[in-house]
Amino acid sequence: MNGAERTSAQTHYKAARISFTPDGTLHCEGAWRLDYLAELERQIDLLPEIFAGPINCDARAIDTMDTGGAWLLRRTLNELQRRGCSVSLNGLSAEFATLMQTVARGWLQIEQLQPSPHYGWLARMGQFACASGVNLLKALSFVGETASAFCSLLTRSNQIRWRVLLYNLHVDGLNALPIIGLLSFLMGIVIAYQGSEQLKTFGANIFIVDLVGISLLREIAPLLTAILVAGRSGSAYTAQIGAMAVTEELDALRSLGISPISLLVIPRALALVIALPLLTVFANIVGVFGGMLIALSQLGVTFTEFLNRFEYAIVLRHYLVGIGKTPVFAAIIALVGCYQGFQVFGGVDSVGRRTTLSVVQAIFLVIVTDAFFSILFSWWRV
Amino acid sequence: MNVRSNAINPLHTVIEVRHIHTRFGAAVVHEDVSLTVNKGEVFAIAGGNGSGKSVLMREMILLQRPTAGDIEVFGKDVRTMSEAEVAALRRRCGVLFQYGALFSSLTVTENVAVPLREHTNLSRRLIEEIALLKIASTGFPMASVTKYPSELSGGMRRRAALARAMALDPELLYLDEPTSGLDPISAAGFDELIQQLREWFRLTIVIITHDLDSLWRIADRVAVLGNGKVLGIGSMSELSGSKNPLIHEYFYGPRGRAAKEQAWNQR
Numbered sequence: 290m291n292g293a294e295r296t297s298a299q300t301h302y303k304a305a306r307i308s309f310t311p312d313g314t315l316h317c318e319g320a321w322r323l324d325y326l327a328e329l330e331r332q333i334d335l336l337p338e339i340f341a342g343p344i345n346c347d348a349r350a351i352d353t354m355d356t357g358g359a360w361l362l363r364r365t366l367n368e369l370q371r372r373g374c375s376v377s378l379n380g381l382s383a384e385f386a387t388l389m390q391t392v393a394r395g396w397l398q399i400e401q402l403q404p405s406p407h408y409g410w411l412a413r414m415g416q417f418a419c420a421s422g423v424n425l426l427k428a429l430s431f432v433g434e435t436a437s438a439f440c441s442l443l444t445r446s447n448q449i450r451w452r453v454l455l456y457n458l459h460v461d462g463l464n465a466l467p468i469i470g471l472l473s474f475l476m477g478i479v480i481a482y483q484g485s486e487q488l489k490t491f492g493a494n495i496f497i498v499d500l501v502g503i504s505l506l507r508e509i510a511p512l513l514t515a516i517l518v519a520g521r522s523g524s525a526y527t528a529q530i531g532a533m534a535v536t537e538e539l540d541a542l543r544s545l546g547i548s549p550i551s552l553l554v555i556p557r558a559l560a561l562v563i564a565l566p567l568l569t570v571f572a573n574i575v576g577v578f579g580g581m582l583i584a585l586s587q588l589g590v591t592f593t594e595f596l597n598r599f600e601y602a603i604v605l606r607h608y609l610v611g612i613g614k615t616p617v618f619a620a621i622i623a624l625v626g627c628y629q630g631f632q633v634f635g636g637v638d639s640v641g642r643r644t645t646l647s648v649v650q651a652i653f654l655v656i657v658t659d660a661f662f663s664i665l666f667s668w669w670r671v
Numbered sequence: 672m673n674v675r676s677n678a679i680n681p682l683h684t685v686i687e688v689r690h691i692h693t694r695f696g697a698a699v700v701h702e703d704v705s706l707t708v709n710k711g712e713v714f715a716i717a718g719g720n721g722s723g724k725s726v727l728m729r730e731m732i733l734l735q736r737p738t739a740g741d742i743e744v745f746g747k748d749v750r751t752m753s754e755a756e757v758a759a760l761r762r763r764c765g766v767l768f769q770y771g772a773l774f775s776s777l778t779v780t781e782n783v784a785v786p787l788r789e790h791t792n793l794s795r796r797l798i799e800e801i802a803l804l805k806i807a808s809t810g811f812p813m814a815s816v817t818k819y820p821s822e823l824s825g826g827m828r829r830r831a832a833l834a835r836a837m838a839l840d841p842e843l844l845y846l847d848e849p850t851s852g853l854d855p856i857s858a859a860g861f862d863e864l865i866q867q868l869r870e871w872f873r874l875t876i877v878i879i880t881h882d883l884d885s886l887w888r889i890a891d892r893v894a895v896l897g898n899g900k901v902l903g904i905g906s907m908s909e910l911s912g913s914k915n916p917l918i919h920e921y922f923y924g925p926r927g928r929a930a931k932e933q934a935w936n937q938r
Contacts, residue, residue, distance in 0.1 A: 323787075323790075326793055327794065330797055356804060357793070360801055360804055388872075391872075392804060395808055398807040399800070399804065402814075402816070635775060635819060635820070636819070638774075639821075
């Protein structure tokens, strides 16, 4: 049985070779198997250019052959035929002849294959612009859908999914406390430290309070918290909803008459709108505390002095401006996260791509909105 | 074909499973399972849901270790194989997973080209041509080779996955429920394809299935698993005469009878 020898691949075959003798014979020998084909293809490229006349392909010395080898032989012979040679294949063992037939059938199918159309840069630009427009419309319609679902919930508050809401408050609010606390504490230290170097030279030590207080309360703490939550919860929303889209769970919900928006989006968005301001308050407190520590150690401002000055220097509006922005940030993060989750289509790699997009877009939009708020507040002189 | 005489000859034995025990915690999956797969045959592993068919296959393809017992593939014990031997073995085996397991970020052609790109140093052109050739030989519609898996129907996905399993010209092909979830026409077409590929490429095929039509049509020998044991091994006609009540129920339930009649009518 020939196949039995073929199976025991431990027996090492001679490398495949091809050579041409001027009498019009193409000598093929060795193992025409995948391992040797790279070298064989190079040998074929180096064959002298043969343009006409009868060619006798002598395949007696081919020890073994797999599909790849058969393909390469077929390709070589077909190429010779195309150039006008009349080719005859001799001496190939019956086992490999059937393989050659299989390959020849495949050849016909592959030959008919149309190369995929190539688009020019103008067409690609048009496609890109069109897709961007469609995406924008889709995002708008998602926001609208969520808003209308939310409004209809306002009149029927018994339909709010309290369990899901509380669960998300726990996961996205409470569980985020340690990391947000740590980072805002460090942020307070960094700001105070950098400021203290400058203030010391002027002897304006006490103004460390203004520096730390205003920058943290107005800008740093809300922004830092929002960015962390975008990375932490926004990405999770996309991955959760996206995985549900892949496994058809979203379709199952729809078919059971449960709106995915009211079950998945509204509770998450509400939870984040509640949690983010609270997290920001926490970040404010811990950040200012970090600043107080540096003020004490670097500038000799005691806690009592610091807090007295704080009460006097930091007007309530700074605090309110900072906190007031956060529900908007929260809505952006939740909506972007959920929207990207719903956009998952097809396979798992789409989940990964959408999660990346969700975090990048959420952070981008948060910062743009923050800049927008800054302009707005400076107009209103608050 | 006299199976027993072949079993002695190591050249003809491709897989030898001896006294396998598998446990997951308290759950016993295999309790002394032994079987032999011979070269060139289509060996089917049948059995109800949860009878440990897929686990047995995962153990044969080195994705999982049995709790006790030996598995020899191509005459080598899989438990004592070196890393290089494992790599060599994997090159000689192709696996079609139940749901295809195509890489969703790659097109069909790219999927089939993955093993070629990883394991050979062929030119880009040759890799693409061989990949297309494999795709063509599985009867996959050639117009769809640039599509992504998510754009394919279940049957097309199965064929594409089969092309990927065949990419390196394996000698041993594992098929995990290849016809499950396919309509009867596609399933019959897939059975035919398996027969054809076996002739063209001289494959040894291990197939896990509970599709009785497939069993009658393509399996040379069938092992029926149940209660953690091999309830019976033999050709379908031998098994259908078995006295074992579990096997009897398996083959003579309402669906089994219909499949048998159909198989007889076709002969």
